[in-house]
Amino acid sequence: MTNNVNPLLQMQNIKKDFFGNQVLTDINFTLGEGEVLGLCGENGAGKSTLMKILFGMDVIRETGGYGGDILIDGQKVEFNTPFDALEAGIGMVHQEFSLIPGFSATENILLNREPCKKNIVSEVFGDRLNTLDYKEMDRRSSAAIEKMGVAIDANMVISDMPVGHKQFTEIARELSKDQLKLLILDEPTAVLTEKEAEALLES
Ligand SMILES: Nc1ncnc2c1ncn2[C@@H]1O[C@H](COP(=O)(O)OP(=O)(O)OP(=O)(O)O)[C@@H](O)[C@H]1O
Ligand SMILES: [Mg+2]
Incomplete structure (x- = not known):
């Protein structure tokens, strides 16, 4: 059920390890409709991993899943595949083409x-x-x-x-x-020229 009280997205206590290597520990954030949120972190910090969790990518499930909860419009969701995420209105532009x-x-x-x-x-x-x-x-x-x-x-x-x-x-x-409600961009400006990056950020 959609309502105006709940934020569009909540990520609560998200944890992820790859074969015992803890990459994410208790990540929490909330995103409201119409908001833009940027995640910063050095190479290997786990930004792509967090977005892959949100987008239900196979690699997450194949490496043991994740901990914590994802809520869309206040409802807990579990995306087992990107198709589930797409159906819920989430789009993703990957770091790799x-x-x-x-x-x-x-x-x-x-x-x-x-x-x-x-x-x-x-x-x-x-x-x-x-x-x-x-x-x-x-x-x-x-x-x-x-x-x-x-x-x-x-x-x-x-x-x-x-x-x-x-x-x-x-x-x-x-x-x-x-049906797009939320668009995930993983390092969208990395391959753009300065001018192209400005155009994207302005649009
Ligand atoms: N499929 C995987 N199997 C094992 N380890 C992985 C896998 N994917 C990512 N990792 C590890 O998880 C950590 C986080 O990687 P991730 O790609 O999420 O970082 P990032 O913040 O997106 O970095 P970058 O800025 O380089 O894109 C790294 O140490 C990486 O080696
Ligand atoms: Mg990345």
Whole structure:
């Protein structure tokens, strides 16, 4: 149940060890709707690990899970996979890229969520044979790119892009999801130029 009294996210006493190596000990923080929270820490401090816990990533479960509680809108959640987290409205842009190099920005942004339209064949044989609605794909990806206030070419293939544009494509992919409530960015400015980083922080 959503209500206005509970914060969007609470992380309570989060603990994590990897094979006995204690990486996180009693991490607590609260994040309200519309708030931006930055986590700072040196290399290996456990920032990515904390975000992987929140996003339900397999590596956390495969290495023995974590301690503590995560609450979204005041309700305790346990995300066993990133799909559970996505369903709850959490998006994540990873420190390492997760784009398909041979696809365009638009194709990556809408991957597995492509809008489709009916054609004569699919009228007969079913929706599996629908045609991709490229016009609608362009519209949705342009809208997401516009939100960031940067000029990336939606039709450019990822492998031809400068690294900063790849990062913006990943962010646009998350911003284009209707159910998005909370976006996790793991070191989003690390691969950006100073100018690109400023554009991102302003948007
Ligand atoms: N899958 C894993 N197996 C074992 N140890 C791991 C694993 N993932 C992370 N660690 C260890 O956990 C610690 C925290 O790593 P993590 O990547 O969360 O740090 P970070 O704060 O994101 O660092 P960086 O600034 O370099 O990205 C490190 O000591 C790392 O070696
Ligand atoms: Mg990290």
